[in-house]
Amino acid sequence: MLEIDKLSVSYGTVHALQEVDLEIAGEGVLHGVIGPNGAGKSTLLDAVSGRRRPTAGAIRYRGQDITRRSVAWRRRRGMARSFQRTNIFQDLTVREQLSLVAWRLGDDRISDVIEVMDLGDYLEERAGRIAYGVQRRVDVALALIGRPQLLLLDEPGAGLSAEETLRLFQHVRDLVGERRIAAVVVEHDVDAVFACCGVVTVLDLGRHLATGVPAEIRADQRVITAYLGSAA
Amino acid sequence: MNGQAATRVAYRRGAALVPSARGSRRILAGAAALLLFTIGAFAPQYLANDFLLRLADGGLLLGILALSIAFLMSQAGLVSLGAASVYGGVGYLFAIAMSQWYLSPLAAIVASMVVVTVYAAILGALIIRTTPLAFMMLTLAAGEMISHAVLLEGLRDYTSGADGLVVSFGGTLFGLEAGDFANSARFWPIVWTAAWAIGSAVWAVRRSRLGAVLRATRQNEERMRFSGFDTYGPRLAAFVLANVIAGACGLLHVLNSGFVSPESLGLGLSTNALVSALIGGTATSAGPLLGGVIFAFAQDQFGAHGLTQLLTGLAIVVFIVLFPSGVVGAWRDFAQWIWRNRNREAG
Ligand SMILES: Nc1ncnc2c1ncn2[C@@H]1O[C@H](COP(=O)(O)OP(=O)(O)O)[C@@H](O)[C@H]1O
Numbered sequence: 284m285l286e287i288d289k290l291s292v293s294y295g296t297v298h299a300l301q302e303v304d305l306e307i308a309g310e311g312v313l314h315g316v317i318g319p320n321g322a323g324k325s326t327l328l329d330a331v332s333g334r335r336r337p338t339a340g341a342i343r344y345r346g347q348d349i350t351r352r353s354v355a356w357r358r359r360r361g362m363a364r365s366f367q368r369t370n371i372f373q374d375l376t377v378r379e380q381l382s383l384v385a386w387r388l389g390d391d392r393i394s395d396v397i398e399v400m401d402l403g404d405y406l407e408e409r410a411g412r413i414a415y416g417v418q419r420r421v422d423v424a425l426a427l428i429g430r431p432q433l434l435l436l437d438e439p440g441a442g443l444s445a446e447e448t449l450r451l452f453q454h455v456r457d458l459v460g461e462r463r464i465a466a467v468v469v470e471h472d473v474d475a476v477f478a479c480c481g482v483v484t485v486l487d488l489g490r491h492l493a494t495g496v497p498a499e500i501r502a503d504q505r506v507i508t509a510y511l512g513s514a515a
Numbered sequence: 516m517n518g519q520a521a522t523r524v525a526y527r528r529g530a531a532l533v534p535s536a537r538g539s540r541r542i543l544a545g546a547a548a549l550l551l552f553t554i555g556a557f558a559p560q561y562l563a564n565d566f567l568l569r570l571a572d573g574g575l576l577l578g579i580l581a582l583s584i585a586f587l588m589s590q591a592g593l594v595s596l597g598a599a600s601v602y603g604g605v606g607y608l609f610a611i612a613m614s615q616w617y618l619s620p621l622a623a624i625v626a627s628m629v630v631v632t633v634y635a636a637i638l639g640a641l642i643i644r645t646t647p648l649a650f651m652m653l654t655l656a657a658g659e660m661i662s663h664a665v666l667l668e669g670l671r672d673y674t675s676g677a678d679g680l681v682v683s684f685g686g687t688l689f690g691l692e693a694g695d696f697a698n699s700a701r702f703w704p705i706v707w708t709a710a711w712a713i714g715s716a717v718w719a720v721r722r723s724r725l726g727a728v729l730r731a732t733r734q735n736e737e738r739m740r741f742s743g744f745d746t747y748g749p750r751l752a753a754f755v756l757a758n759v760i761a762g763a764c765g766l767l768h769v770l771n772s773g774f775v776s777p778e779s780l781g782l783g784l785s786t787n788a789l790v791s792a793l794i795g796g797t798a799t800s801a802g803p804l805l806g807g808v809i810f811a812f813a814q815d816q817f818g819a820h821g822l823t824q825l826l827t828g829l830a831i832v833v834f835i836v837l838f839p840s841g842v843v844g845a846w847r848d849f850a851q852w853i854w855r856n857r858n859r860e861a862g
Pocket residue numbers: 294297298299318319320321322323324325326327
């Protein structure tokens with residue numbers, strides 16, 4: 284589905300990602316990306332989704348090199364993302380924004396998305412006026428419209444409680460399993476990641492540290508030293 | 516699950532009720548608009564003297580120009596300071612097309628509108644991607660360039676420099692002679708009809724999918740792209756439409772005044788139109804049109820006291836502080852407030 288090849292991204296002199304290789308194969312499997320703050324997790328999603336041009340390397344999506352494609356092009360071909368900092372339409376109602384995006388992507392079944400993200404009670408509310416936790420769900424809901432093939436979620440649990448995060452992860456895991464799509468979830472709540480992801484990648488200081496099933500990652504000595512050590 | 520099913524049923528029942536109520540209200544609103552249009556088109560010629568009509572003609576022209584600015588402001592969040600350069604520029608084009616290229620009046624109108632459209636598309640393509648502040652400064656720069664171009668010595672044969680051009684035509688245009696357009700009473704129904712037509716067109720665009728896309732883009736351009744939208748094309752289309760409105764308004768102006776001069780291109784006119792838009796409110800079609808008329812009458816009153824600049828400045832401050840959404844916006848809020856209170860008492 285997605286092949287990342289020696290991907291590097293720099294912000295001036297900050298090398299946020301250095302020669303990262305990664306393959307997201309899984310249909311129906313949630314792929315978690317963890318790592319300390321500043322490891323380059325958001326930068327990875329920015330590069331894949333087209334928000335930020337890589338300084339080197341290539342991104343292939345469904346067999347095609349898309350490194351230089353526009354954001355909107357990627358979205359129309361099934362690559363969708365949500366944002367670490369809520370990025371929704373504050374002055375539109377929840378229904379207005381979901382239907383506008385659904386119109387663009389030719390999706391006539393937003394009721395599915397509304398149900399999955401449990402937004403039924405907020406449809407007529409302006410997004411800027413609803414609780415932060417619900418706004419997070421709107422952010423994810425916007426990414427779910429149009430039946431994307433590849434879902435990229437950047438800390439969907441940011442600002443949610445541990446239980447809310449876990450519940451959101453379970454929702455997404457079920458959805459990904461049902462629709463047999465690929466999904467990458469960046470999260471620093473490692474418990475939710477180990478509980479719901481089939482594969483986990485660890486980034487540290489802009490480099491790829493390890494990829495494997497949760498049990499392998501938990502036991503990996505380098506990961507424990509670099510990241511889990513303090514948490515575990 | 517049960518709750519959701521119940522909601523769905525309630526929605527459906529609501530759906531059956533709402534359109535009929537809304538439908539009858541729509542018919543009522545349509546009839547009221549038609550009545551207002553008809554009365555407005557003919558009554559002033561019998562009630563007002565030549566001086567007042569002339570003021571009203573000018574005010575409505577200013578209002579149409581203000582509508583062009585307000586449309587771009589409210590839909591795309593962009594303030595243009597170059598409206599007058601198109602408004603006046605189209606007058607020059609019209610005059611030159613007839614006198615130098617020997618086009619008929621109608622062909623000259625078509626030619627000058629084509630030039631305006633192409634100009635707006637090229638300028639827009641260059642500047643629409645910048646920040647709102649840069650956009651404003653670039654429209655100002657482009658406008659100033661046009662104002663200076665008409666004063667160039669090399670173009671004097673075409674533009675007559677600072678003297679301006681007398682614009683007249685022989686024969687008829689849409690069955691009217693040049694003298695008809697110049698007559699304040701006969702021009703009134705023309706500009707009134709144009710204001711309604713342009714106002715309705717803007718109203719329709721606002722309610723269309725394009726309007727929804729523009730407003731969402733204004734709110735969050737990045738999320739629009741991440742939702743698969745092209746955010747460049749719609750904004751370019753809005754910019755071109757705003758310029759076409761300014762151009763049409765400029766043609767009406769030149770037909771009415773029979774004269775075009777560097778003043779009609781200047782920044783002063785652009786800012787007057789901007790102020791008119793703010794007075795009336797940018798969110799509706801009626802707002803800027805009314806704002807233009809208010810502005811024209813107020814200027815006349817202020818001028819009578821010899822205090823035009825001072826009182827205009829004062830009025831602007833008062834309006835922006837007291838009625839940030841303009842006269843029409845404030846009126847709308849007031850009507851909604853009454854409506855809500857009445858409903859509360861009834862229920
Ligand atoms: N827009 C930016 N400008 C400059 N540096 C940035 C920018 N965004 C991120 N960085 C830097 O790049 C590195 C990786 O950041 P990020 O991808 O946000 O990490 P993570 O999401 O893993 O916390 C950090 O050192 C961060 O300070």
